[in-house]
Amino acid sequence: MLLEMQDLCVRFASRAGDVQAVRGLSLSMAEGELLGLAGESGSGKTTAAMAIPRLLPRNATVAGGRILFDGEDLLAKGEPEMEALRWKAISVVFQGAMNALNPVQRVGSQIAEAILHHEAATGRDEARRRVEELFELVGIPAARSASYPHEFSGGMRQRAMIAMALACKPRLVIADEPITALDVMIQAQILNLIKRLCSELGLSMILISHDLSVIAETCDRVAIMYAGRLVETGGAREVFESPAHPYTAALLGAFPNVNKERVFVAGIPGNPPSLIEPPRGCGFYERCARRSPGCDEAEPASVDLGGGHVAACPLARGGSR
Template sequence: MSTLLDIQDLAINFKTRSGDVHAVDGVSFQLEAGKVLGIAGESGCGKTTTALSIPRLLPSNARLVRGHILFDGVDLMQFSEGEIEKIRWKQISMVFQGAMNALNPVKTIGAQIIEPIVWHEPAIARGDANQRVLELLERVGIPAARARSYPHEFSGGMRQRVMIAMALACRPKLIISDEPVTALDVMIQAQILNLLKDLQKQMNLAMIFISHDLSVIAESCDEIAIMYAGKLVERGSIRKVFSQPAHPYTQALIRSFPNIYGKQELIHGIPGYPPNLIHPPTGCRFHERCDRCIDICAQSEPVLREVGEGQIAACHRIGETLP
């Protein structure tokens, strides 16, 4: 196993008129080649900001406060814009929520899929590039003959398949998918998720998979990272985190999802709202909503520590025997 992606102490702010938004603060994680890491957490906790920072696609008001992003051992933060462009699509590609709406309406889908190929591989023979487009289409479940169709001739699910074909076009090592199925209906969601899962296995891709839906993460990923208010609060294998969640936030998040196999009961929401990230709370950022909060939680920030094999969590109360 080799580490493909190593994010170290990433901190990103957004400049706004009301002050700096501390969107990501001290996030670290690693991803092995060929593995899938899910990132979960409530809206606004910094998932997309973390993801966009890897291929350096953050909006212009974003500032890197500190941190390193090592990809194949090289720090992407040191790269110039020109150097990072060579990495995007070629080594790291993305499938975003609503990506299908980004297709150019006046170009055939074949002409759009070929673009990153000829850009990144200028020496490729036109015939070979065309051939690859046809293979990619078949691979994502679209008949090759449809290469000459325009985006409006496809349904939303089919257009998202086209985006996946584009993401795979240059045979990247890492795919970042941020809510890739959120805008689609449930049947199509399942098909696209299965497609992503199959492709990931067949092509031995590493993947970061961001979703609000814990059940989707449990099914599709090897590991899960839970974020809360810009911080990573827990990380570990799917099996460990779902069977023995250590952080009260992870526990609450899991409780807030229906379990069709378990006892039928009302879902427990998490009371309150995530904090304002211009003035994040002192101590543990979750303390104001936590039912296990004690004095220290408001005063000092808990550090991530090992709570089980390959599982870490940041909570002052871990290790206590509870009544």
């Protein structure tokens, strides 16, 4: 396994009390895999993912668990060791990053600087040549590396951010909502780019999106989070076709298939529970149409459906859609 998260717990200090954003998450991914992380806003996706390169905000505490990368626990490493891994082994396309490019610096030179910063041995000419290669790789003509961010469309800026994440040839890329701010036609192009890069470069990627249907169509495997916990994981197609957890089924109902016409539908009724005093039992209990007495008393056991398909719901065995 390239990455193994074991019982990860992360909390944030807040005025109202500690927010238990990630509550015992265990998840693994193989080298070369494209893993989708889905769930409504606030379910803990960004927090879980940013714990990997240890880029959590200051008020966050990793309260427990291990994150093994190539068998080594990242949570046990010192900051200099982590700094050496960032960009070169694990890189991130941050949520909203395409709007964070420096407006007064040419896009290509921003990427060249990132390369020079992280690889001391690289010279300027070499960095510039690498930038041109990276541009071609993500489908931007090399000559456009001299453009300024405002001369790029949203899709091109996102391609440039992906190029930057690939600049130091990482093994794992974490892309946090990389298509959310783009229009639908461009979303499909960026997803195709991500797929192509993963297969051509043998890259491993965690693709985060609140839209499960997007992930199901793009990724090899999906993991669905709710209220800081993993509720279901499995092969993308299988989870998409036979969701086993009522939350997954509801999420799929809330976001129509990307190939179908996208109509706005009401989301799942109700709101996620407070993570300051998280529920004892199933986090989805209050909103679940198929709950039964007892679901709110203890955390539901994981049901193994075979082939890596696991869901934390007693109904899982029967399928829920």
